[in-house]
Amino acid sequence: TPSRATSEGGPPSRSRTVRAKAPGKLNVSFSVGPLREDGYHSVASAYLAVSLYEEVSATSVDGDGITVSLRATDAPSVPFAESMPLDERNLAVRAARLMADVTEKPTGLHLEITKRVPVAGGMGGGSADAAATLLACDALWGSGLSREELAHLAAELGADVPFALLGGAAVGLGIGDELTPALAPGPLHWALVLADFGLSTPTVFSALDRLRAARGKTPEEPDGVDPRILQALRSGDAEALAAVLRNDLQPAALKLAPQLADVIDQGAEYGALASLVSGSGPTVAMLARDEEHAIELADRLAEAGQNSLAVHSPVHGAKIVSDLTR
Ligand code: ATP
Numbered sequence: 001t002p003s004r005a006t007s008e009g010g011p012p013s014r015s016r017t018v019r020a021k022a023p024g025k026l027n028v029s030f031s032v033g034p035l036r037e038d039g040y041h042s043v044a045s046a047y048l049a050v051s052l053y054e055e056v057s058a059t060s061v062d063g064d065g066i067t068v069s070l071r072a073t074d075a076p077s078v079p080f081a082e083s084m085p086l087d088e089r090n091l092a093v094r095a096a097r098l099m100a101d102v103t104e105k106p107t108g109l110h111l112e113i114t115k116r117v118p119v120a121g122g123m124g125g126g127s128a129d130a131a132a133t134l135l136a137c138d139a140l141w142g143s144g145l146s147r148e149e150l151a152h153l154a155a156e157l158g159a160d161v162p163f164a165l166l167g168g169a170a171v172g173l174g175i176g177d178e179l180t181p182a183l184a185p186g187p188l189h190w191a192l193v194l195a196d197f198g199l200s201t202p203t204v205f206s207a208l209d210r211l212r213a214a215r216g217k218t219p220e221e222p223d224g225v226d227p228r229i230l231q232a233l234r235s236g237d238a239e240a241l242a243a244v245l246r247n248d249l250q251p252a253a254l255k256l257a258p259q260l261a262d263v264i265d266q267g268a269e270y271g272a273l274a275s276l277v278s279g280s281g282p283t284v285a286m287l288a289r290d291e292e293h294a295i296e297l298a299d300r301l302a303e304a305g306q307n308s309l310a311v312h313s314p315v316h317g318a319k320i321v322s323d324l325t326r
Contacts, residue, residue, distance in 0.1 A: 016325045017059040020136040022128040022164045022318035023049040024117035026190070026278050026285050028241065029229045031222035032208060032248040040159070041205055044222035045172040046182065046229050047163045048313045050190065054128040055114040055321070056092055058136035063108045066096050071114040079196050079307065081115040084126075091126040091157060095133040098153055103143040111136075120198025122253075122279030124160040131164035131318040139320055151179075167317020169233055171225050184233040187312045188241065188287065189294035191272065193263050194307040195282035199253060204280035208252035242273035242287050253281035260284060263306070270300045 026048045033042035057071075068090050070081055084090065088097075092111050100107040111133060117125030134150050134157075137143070145153075147165075154161035159176040169184035212219060232241035254260050260277060263284045267275030271293075272286035286301075288294035294310040301308035 014325055015060050016140060016323070017057050018136040018139045018320060019055060019057045019322045020132040020139075020318055020320050021053040021055045022132040022135075023167055023315050024052045024054070024123035024125055024128055025049055025160065025163055026123065026313065027247060028233070028245055028276075029225050030247045030249060030279065031225070032205070032219065033222045034219050035209055040175040042174065042221055043172070043176050044225050045176050046225045046233070047170045047172055047176075047179075048184065048188070048233075049163070049167040049169070049315045049317060050123075050192075050311045050313045051315050052116050052123070052192070052309075052311050054117055054125055054132055056129055056132040056136055057112040058096070058133065058140050059110045059112070060140060061108045061110050064106055066093050066100070066107055066109045066111070068093050068111040068113065071112050073114055078115045078118050079194055080119050080198060083119055083198070084113070084115065090129075091161075092129040092133040095130040095153075095157055095161075096137050098156060099134060099137040099141070099143065102153065103141055103145075105137075105141040105143070109137070109140075118194045118198075118283055120200060121194065121283040122199065122201070122277065122281045123283050124164055124279065127158050127160035128164040128318075130154065130157045130161045134165065135318045135320060139323060163317075165318045168314045171230070173222075173224070182230055182233055184314050185236050186314050187291075188236065188238055188314075189289075189291045189310065189312050191267075191286045191288060191294050191297035191301060191308055191310050192278075193267075193284040193286070193301055194309075195257070195260070196307065197257070197282060199256060199281045201280040204249055204252045204256060207255055208249055211252055211255060238273055238287055238289055245274050245276045245287070247276050247279075249280050250277040253277045257282050266301065266304065266306070267297075270297055272297055
């Protein structure tokens with residue numbers, strides 16, 4: 001068995017790289033309840049995983065630190081990918097640190113992230129990085145944690161991380177982390193419009209609280225997801241889904257970024273079945289009749305100067321794509 005080089009000038013050490021991917025998400029229904037004492041809002045959300053994947057390569061390295069870098073890709077790049085923090089604030093680093101603590105592994109680790117989900121775009125890109133990292137570290141360190149144990153760790157990292165692990169379609173209660181898988185044979189096709197700016201999730205929630213206070217409205221505890229949403233997902237009926245899409249955060253996102261109203265109008269003008277701000281925005285998701293329609297919509301939006309792409313849903317959750325030793 002090869003031994004690791006520990007001193008300079010020795011043979012190059014063999015290193016193992018596990019690569020995992022996890023999807024971004026849309027919320028096809030998002031009901032926001034009152035602000036809780038812990039600073040979160042109670043929500044009822046219908047999540048849908050879309051075919052835009054983050055990839056994380058986890059490589060064992062000498063030493064005991066965790067480092068992270070952004071992979072330069074030649075694919076159409078995500079706006080502001082370079083604004084992703086490359087320190088302990090990075091959700092992937094936090095996920096690896098948590099796995100290392102729980103499994104008591106020596107940490108020498110490098111993470112390389114391929115970004116495809118817009119940063120601060122309301123599509124859970126950082127959460128997808130965290131989910132992919134949990135899976136990659138589990139494989140790299142042979143921790144053998146169950147999916148359930150991984151889901152517990154995911155919930156410690158953030159409200160959207162458990163869904164990035166699970167994928168498919170699901171109802172999320174609590175702060176969005178208490179998941180029940182939903183039946184959604186799909187496929188549903190979307191054109192996404194990526195913004196050239198980000199919106200901070202806590203800022204959008206605060207804006208919603210202010211809007212509600214100004215109207216003297218006290219929100220009720222959300223009592224689940226509209227059954228018509230779940231029925232439309234079950235039947236894969238894009239027209240039916242278009243009629244019932246809901247995002248309580250949308251007025252707050254539009255208040256902070258009024259130009260998103262123009263994007264939504266553009267969707268209507270170009271024949272989208274419906275357009276909706278994704279999560280806390282600013283990404284706008286436009287529902288199409290089928291794949292051809294989604295591509296046509298994305299092309300027209302691109303011609304009009306938007307950064308747009310066609311995606312489908314639902315797709316699988318976090319999974320390992322390769323495991324190499326060199
Ligand atoms: P949310 O899941 O809250 O909807 P989002 O999808 O809007 O989040 P993310 O890109 O996941 O946005 O992250 C929001 C912020 O978190 C970023 O502005 C960035 O500062 C920080 N961040 C931490 N780790 C990451 C990461 N791996 N990728 C992107 N942003 C990260």
